[in-house]
Amino acid sequence: MRFKNVFSIIGPSMVGPSSSHTAGAVRIGLIARQLLGTKPSSVKIALYGSFAETYWGHGTDLALAGGLLGYATDDARVAEALEEAERLGIEITFVKGVGMAPHPNTAKLELKAENGRTAQVLGASIGGGTVMIHEMNGFDVRCSGEYPTIVVLHDDRPGVIASLTAVLGASDTNIGYMGVDRKGRSAEAMTVMELDSVPDQRLLTQLRQIEDVKEVTVIHLNGGEAKHQ
Amino acid sequence: MRFRTLKELAEISGAENKTLAEVMIEDQAAETGASPETIVAQMADYYQKMKEAVRIGLSEQNVSRSGLSGGDAVKVLDLVENGTPSSGDPSSRAMAYALAVSEVNASMGRIIATPTAGSCGIIPGVFVSSQERFGWSDEHMVNGLFAAGAIGYVIANNSFISGAEGGCQAEVGSAIGMAAGAMVELRGGSAEQAMHAVGLALKNTLGLICDPVAGLVEIPCIVRNGLGAVNALAAADMGLAGVRSAIPSDEVVSVMLEVGAAMPSGHRETGQGGLAQTPTGRKLTEGLMRGRKPLEPETEEPRAVQAETVE
Structure with a gap:
């Protein structure tokens, strides 16, 4: 079963406009932040496929930044996340991903923290806000973040x-x-x-x-x- | 969950003399280990957020980030309150509420994905307007959401609920089926009647493509949510009246899978076909792109990840 519980059908609670381009993007950003374990000082984000083509209309850039700030999918602050990140001294740059991606909606995040710590996440948003992480710190490993x-x-x-x-x-x-x-x-x-x-x-x-x-x-x-x- | 099909869902409901909502809550508790109270509390919170989205959508002119959409919900509400809607007051009110939630979604407001953000207006449109009309309690409405969730769970696992996979029939179509079936239960109809309403509703959206202008959840998504709410009410009425879906609802769900799998990618949320590629659709897209610098390609070594099965 791809969908395992009632709240993957009714839910998530989220700011719009797209469950895959917005809510899923928040979650990919949040997972990257959790992997780093601290506030990043700089983040380079490569967007692939549909993420790269329509990020501006779906607020995918805001959503990824919101996740990096630790926001949830339904946090109204997502809409101002890029400004808040700048205020906190987090430098976020977006580029278009080159090469193959595992899914049309994919983002690759490279994070650096002031203490020298780094993290890297390659994640795909597979629909309805559900995400699948395909790579962490260069290792080919999977997780969805739905479970601890x-x-x-x-x-x-x-x-x-x-x-x-x-x-x-x-x-x-x-x-x-x-x-x-x-x-x-x-x-x-x-x-x-x-x-x-x-x-x-x-x-x-x-x-x-x-x-x-x-x-x-x-x-x-x-x-x-x-x-x- | 103990049920994989709509038929099994209705059979469990009948055999145990439980509503669809009761079956869903019990099975969700068994699956996740959470208490029924916790599960119901979360759904109750979601319902409050749906009502809030309706309120915001009707009280403000919600213009999207792209500027392509907004302001239609209040126009329809004005017709309901100051005019004579052709489809009758309850239908038009449900339509106004559904448009309102979808406009809130397009303007980055908070909504509940039901089952997705693209189709987030239909269930709140039907539920909130019907609650006002029939004087139902919030508790009753929350049960209705579990009934809708049970139906959606079957559709999602036997077909799809995302436009990228199966076209708009998978998003707006699924939401209409879920709302119709839930509405039958909310009004005291049997589980069997509810299942027929699902099949009747789904038959009317089979083949609906996902063709949003510029790939954004606005044109035609918002309007389809408004019209979808009206369809859901109509399908619920057919079910309550005793109309049966001659093709069993589970078989209709399998047709959605068949049609969605055969749908060209241009008609599955890529903006490469349908309304998105009409002369006007293209013009609107070009207008949005003007002055917008495309992303610079990354300079480092390109990734060598192999393409995998698209889920």
Whole structure:
């Protein structure tokens, strides 16, 4: 089933005009912000396909900026998000994406923070406000943000994934979907897990203590607009 | 969910002596683990936001960012209140309210996607005007939204609800079917009657293409929402009167899938065909593009991501 609950039919609550070009764009921006984990200082956004052709009429640029500021899909401030970003010293530039994209409505965001931290997200808006992230920090991994999602950066060593799932299992946390990609053999790897419940701080600390785990980040769209209970 | 088809939905409703809304709330709770109270509270919040969108759309001249649309809802409301609408007061009022919400959407106001932003006017148009007319409680209306959601859930999973995939029939068509079926239940009709109303409504929008001028959710989307609200009321009346959809509603949904899959891409939300490519449609598009600098292509190495199945 592509649509799993009643609020993907009635909902989301959003500012118009397009569920895919506006609400979906807010969500892609928000996921990028969550992956960075802090306020970005500069963001380069490449728009592909229909996003590049009609962004100005749909407010896709405003919507992506709104997501980067942490706004929800129905936050009225989305309409002034670019001005607010400028006020906060966030430099956002838009370019037309070159090359193939996974979907007609795709955006690639490259974020930099003052503390030197960077994040990269390639996301597609697949309809009705639902999004699919295809790439994070150069790793080919998927997530929709609809479920609480943990993104783990770790070394590619035997047993790391077993340790991650053991910790989740011990805390009675169910994994709904999981994906893994690596830069190369024994290089850096990323594991993404969509969970059925929100991980608490204790669980995150346990995951971070696993040997060879470098970083654990949580992505979840539920923060603002409570679409998926 | 326990149901995959409209027939199964009506059977569960009949066997357990529950409304469509009750079945939807129960199944949503089972699927998500959330309590029925939480689920109902969220839908109640959505209904308040729909009413707010109607109010804003009728009280202000909502002009879109492109300048292509706005101000039609108040014209129709004026006809209802100061004239004699040919389609009767209730129909025209529903039409005015639906136009109002769609205009709010086009001007970046807040709406609830039902099932999408492009079709966000129909359900509020039908629901809010009918609530005023029949004196129904908010609670009753929220139940109606669950009935609409149950119908939409079946359509979405067996066909489509986005214009890019299946044309306007998938957006405005689905919304009309959802509103019609829900309206039957709101007025005390049976689940079976509601399902027939869905099929009757959907048959009338099969083949409707998605051809917005400049690719924007304005022309003809807003007008189709207004007319869609009237169709939903009419289809609900047929269902309540006992008219049956000779082709079962689930089969009509499968035709929507068949027709949408065969639809040329120019007629699926690309702005490359239909009304968008009429002489006037092109002129409006050119006017919007004038003085607008196209985005510079990115300078770094182009991406090498392979095209994947478009969902």
